[in-house]
Amino acid sequence: MDMLLYYQGQNTGGDTQQLIYGNKILYDCYKNESCRIFYFMDLVYKGEYTFAMPPFQEDGKWYFPLKKK
Numbered sequence: 001m002d003m004l005l006y007y008q009g010q011n012t013g014g015d016t017q018q019l020i021y022g023n024k025i026l027y028d029c030y031k032n033e034s035c036r037i038f039y040f041m042d043l044v045y046k047g048e049y050t051f052a053m054p055p056f057q058e059d060g061k062w063y064f065p066l067k068k069k
Helices: 021-029
Strands: 004-008 035-041 044-051 057-058 061-068
Touching: 021 061
Parallel strands: none
Antiparallel strands: 004 061, 035 044, 044 061, 057 061
16 A cells, blocks of 8 residues: 655745745646655665646645655
8 A cells, every 4th residue: 555745845935935046846746757856864865756636736835745655
């Protein structure tokens, strides 16, 4: 069973995360199959990921649902 990783977008200041910086890059990768997403946690490589569902904004924060490729 594939576990989903709900990556929370980059803080862009203020109460609402904007679709700029890293958030914009990840958002643009959703429809671009040539993009590659490499996930690191605490400086340790965890693998290559791809989108499981479309990115969405909830309560002013961006979420990027990812699954291991």
